[in-house]
Amino acid sequence: MKPDGSSPSVRASPAVAGAEGTPVASAPTPAFSPLYQQIKTLILHSLQAGEWKPGDLIPSEVELAARYRVSQGTVRKAIDELAADNLLVRRQGKGTFVATHAEQHIQYRFLRLHPDEGTLDSEGPAQRTILGCRRLRASAEVAAALRLRAGDPVVQVSRVLAFHDIPTILEDLWLPGHAFRGLTPETLSAHPGPMYALFETQFGVRMVRAEERLKAVAATAQAAERLQVPPGTPLLSVERLAYTYNGVPMELRRGLYRTDRHHYRNELS
Amino acid sequence: MKPDGSSPSVRASPAVAGAEGTPVASAPTPAFSPLYQQIKTLILHSLQAGEWKPGDLIPSEVELAARYRVSQGTVRKAIDELAADNLLVRRQGKGTFVATHAEQHIQYRFLRLHPDEGTLDSEGPAQRTILGCRRLRASAEVAAALRLRAGDPVVQVSRVLAFHDIPTILEDLWLPGHAFRGLTPETLSAHPGPMYALFETQFGVRMVRAEERLKAVAATAQAAERLQVPPGTPLLSVERLAYTYNGVPMELRRGLYRTDRHHYRNELS
DNA sequence: CAGTGGTCTAGACCACACT
DNA sequence: GTGTGGTCTAGACCACTGC
Numbered sequence: 122m123k124p125d126g127s128s129p130s131v132r133a134s135p136a137v138a139g140a141e142g143t144p145v146a147s148a149p150t151p152a153f154s155p156l157y158q159q160i161k162t163l164i165l166h167s168l169q170a171g172e173w174k175p176g177d178l179i180p181s182e183v184e185l186a187a188r189y190r191v192s193q194g195t196v197r198k199a200i201d202e203l204a205a206d207n208l209l210v211r212r213q214g215k216g217t218f219v220a221t222h223a224e225q226h227i228q229y230r231f232l233r234l235h236p237d238e239g240t241l242d243s244e245g246p247a248q249r250t251i252l253g254c255r256r257l258r259a260s261a262e263v264a265a266a267l268r269l270r271a272g273d274p275v276v277q278v279s280r281v282l283a284f285h286d287i288p289t290i291l292e293d294l295w296l297p298g299h300a301f302r303g304l305t306p307e308t309l310s311a312h313p314g315p316m317y318a319l320f321e322t323q324f325g326v327r328m329v330r331a332e333e334r335l336k337a338v339a340a341t342a343q344a345a346e347r348l349q350v351p352p353g354t355p356l357l358s359v360e361r362l363a364y365t366y367n368g369v370p371m372e373l374r375r376g377l378y379r380t381d382r383h384h385y386r387n388e389l390s
Numbered sequence: 391m392k393p394d395g396s397s398p399s400v401r402a403s404p405a406v407a408g409a410e411g412t413p414v415a416s417a418p419t420p421a422f423s424p425l426y427q428q429i430k431t432l433i434l435h436s437l438q439a440g441e442w443k444p445g446d447l448i449p450s451e452v453e454l455a456a457r458y459r460v461s462q463g464t465v466r467k468a469i470d471e472l473a474a475d476n477l478l479v480r481r482q483g484k485g486t487f488v489a490t491h492a493e494q495h496i497q498y499r500f501l502r503l504h505p506d507e508g509t510l511d512s513e514g515p516a517q518r519t520i521l522g523c524r525r526l527r528a529s530a531e532v533a534a535a536l537r538l539r540a541g542d543p544v545v546q547v548s549r550v551l552a553f554h555d556i557p558t559i560l561e562d563l564w565l566p567g568h569a570f571r572g573l574t575p576e577t578l579s580a581h582p583g584p585m586y587a588l589f590e591t592q593f594g595v596r597m598v599r600a601e602e603r604l605k606a607v608a609a610t611a612q613a614a615e616r617l618q619v620p621p622g623t624p625l626l627s628v629e630r631l632a633y634t635y636n637g638v639p640m641e642l643r644r645g646l647y648r649t650d651r652h653h654y655r656n657e658l659s
Numbered sequence: 660c661a662g663t664g665g666t667c668t669a670g671a672c673c674a675c676a677c678t
Numbered sequence: 679g680t681g682t683g684g685t686c687t688a689g690a691c692c693a694c695t696g697c
Contacts, residue, residue, distance in 0.1 A: 153674075155685060181663060192687045197664085205474075207659055213664050214694035231658045331658040336649035337606035337624035355606035355624035361658075380605035387656055389500045389600040389630075390476055422693075424666060450682060461668045466683090482683050483675035 160189055160199040168208065168219060169366040175221035175321045179209070182217075208329060208366075222328070223318035231317070231331055231363070234290070234378055235386045244284045252279040252347075254306040256298060263295045266362060266373045274298030278309065281347055288348050289383060292376035300326055300371065326371055331363040335385065344377050357385060429458055429468040437477065437488060438635040444490035444590045448478070451486075477598060477635075491597070492587035500586070500600055500632070503559070503647055504655045513553045521548040521616075523575040525567060532564045535631060535642045543567030547578065550616055557617050558652060561645035569595055569640065595640055600632040604654065613646050626654060 164185075173179045182200065186193040200217060203209045210218045222230060228246075236244055256276055264271040275295050282290040294316075296304070301324055312319045320326045336358045345352040357378040362370045378385065433454075442448045451469065455462040469486055472478045479487045491499060497515075505513055525545055533540040544564050551559040563585075565573070570593055581588045589595045605627045614621040626647040631639045647654065 157685075183663090194688085195686060198685085200664095211664065212695090214662080214696080216663060216695095233656070233658075329659070333656045333658060335604065335626065335654040335656065337626040337647075338649075339624050353622070355608050357604065357606040357626075378606075380607075385604040387502070387602045387604065389502075389602060390598070426666075452682090463669085464667060467666085469683095480683065481676090483677080483681080485682060 156191055157195045157198040160191060160196055161202055163189065164199060164203060165366060171325060173219050175219050175327055176224065177219045178216045179219060221318070222315050222321060229315060231361070233385050233387060234383045236383055247282040247284055248286070250281045250283070251306050251309050252281060254278045254304065254309055263373060267295065267297055267370050269297060276301045276304050287382070289379045290376055291344055291347050292374055295373045297371060300324060326365060328363040328372065329366055331361050334360045340377070348377065348379055350379060425460055426464045426467040429460060429465055430471055432458065433468060433472060434635060440594060442488050444488050444596055445492065446488045447485045448488060490587070491584050491590060498584060500630070502654050502656060503652045505652055517552040517555070519550045520575050520578050521550060523547045523573065523578055532642060536564065536566055536639050538566060545570045545573050556651070558648045559645055560613055560616050561643055564642040566640060569593060595634060597632040597641065598635055600630050603629045609646070617646065617648055619648060
């Protein structure tokens with residue numbers, strides 16, 4: 122039965138049987154990899170390959186220990202790190218699950234915009250308006266960010282998010298065309314909940330990590346109109362690159378945030 | 391010799407010897423605290439009390455295990471978490487050290503502003519200009535942030551940071567007056583390196599964690615002049631509250647960042 | 660109750676830094 | 679070599695979930 126998992130190369134270790142000859146510049150590659158790191162990589166591969174999908178319960182620690190032929194403690198340390206990276210979620214008494222953007226009570230995991238006063242949810246759900254969704258060829262800039270070639274097909278989505286009927290976020294997304302075949306304005310409009318949840322269920326793309334670059338900019342005439350502010354109003358420009366499991370960027374997002382009633386919150390440590 | 395450390399209350403645990411009488415509403419306080427958490431707290435107390443100062447080598451894991459009467463593994467887990475929070479720094483073969491803002495190769499640990507192109511250091515060290523440093527009484531707003539009473543003494547510092555002679559950051563700081571007695575413009579100007587390093591060495595205040603709130607704002611006439619931009623230029627407003635070990639806010643900082651050649655970088659996961 | 664993750668221990672051995 | 683943190687194991691027991 123065991124689908125097997127190939128026991129890890131027990132040691133990718135260095136300098137063992139090296140005879141006593143000249144050290145030959147003393148082998149500049151230590152390249153030592155702890156067992157639990159190898160296990161972590163194997164689990165990551167299973168996630169990437171879709172063996173366990175977002176929301177799924179993965180095998181118990183003892184099962185994985187048996188599969189990989191290591192002790193439970195070693196599996197535990199691997200899972201600990203994956204959980205710390207928000208790839209897995211542990212639930213005592215129940216098991217370990219693959220993290221997901223859906224059905225996870227935190228609605229927008231990557232959105233750092235908060236109302237100046239009141240809680241995150243006192244806003245209620247955002248009103249979303251899709252302004253556009255079309256397929257086109259990547260500009261040099263977009264291609265570079267998504268590691269495509271200029272001219273490769275991409276999907277561009279534009280939308281506005283409003284809170285209490287005040288348009289607050291105007292954003293454009295670019296997605297690799299090949300991975301998001303079949304993404305239409307209808308799909309987008311019909312889907313409730315976070316967009317990243319849709320990406321998971323419909324396209325098997327799970328966003329795991331992102332980098333953002335923030336600047337303060339003046340509202341262009343077009344942006345001003347869509348956000349209902351005077352042209353020239355200072356806006357927070359947020360450029361986000363989101364990555365999947367394997368570290369490949371799968372989304373470029375450029376947002377303009379109104380910060381008259383909201384702020385971008387960040388924790389430093 | 392052993393300065394002692396009082397072994398942890400072996401278990402703050404519930405429901406043990408409780409006889410078979412009525413469960414009495416089944417004690418709604420689970421209040422279970424793992425041993426390693428208790429150890430973590432004890433270490434934290436030693437840090438707070440100044441038993442080990444920033445940069446110091448703390449006792450080895452085996453020593454601490456002996457002191458607290460627990461196994462090395464338990465101490466290890468406690469230290470692991472403190473290291474993850476950047477309170478301690480482990481160095482294989484050498485020992486575990488108290489984290490410090492000084493002599494730590496990352497110059498500005500809390501500054502998220504990066505040049506649009508080039509590395510963090512291609513900028514060279516920032517040119518710092520102290521605009522002011524005076525003692526005054528806390529406004530209601532400042533007092534609330536620092537958990538003081540309005541009217542309590544505070545120290546206010548204003549300064550400008552420039553890169554390549556381009557003034558880029560204009561910021562004001564407010565510090566509790568009692569903890570920063572003796573902070574003068576001369577001290578500030580004379581001290582090289584990060585301001586937080588000065589706070590550690592001169593005032594024994596180590597900043598451990600901070601929260602930032604970002605907004606896009608228009609440059610006032612005064613700010614515009616100091617940052618050498620036209621009035622009304624969009625600037626990134628960064629309000630930071632920095633905390634010490636015990637979670638008490640010790641600094642309020644309001645910064646205005648030029649983002650024409652720099653951006654605020656953030657990692658999401 | 661059984662099954663899961665969570666804690667704690669004790670001991671062995673490895674990798675690294677210093678002397 | 680000695681001492682430090684880092685890895686790995688094996689086993690015992692605890693706490694939580696759900697049957």
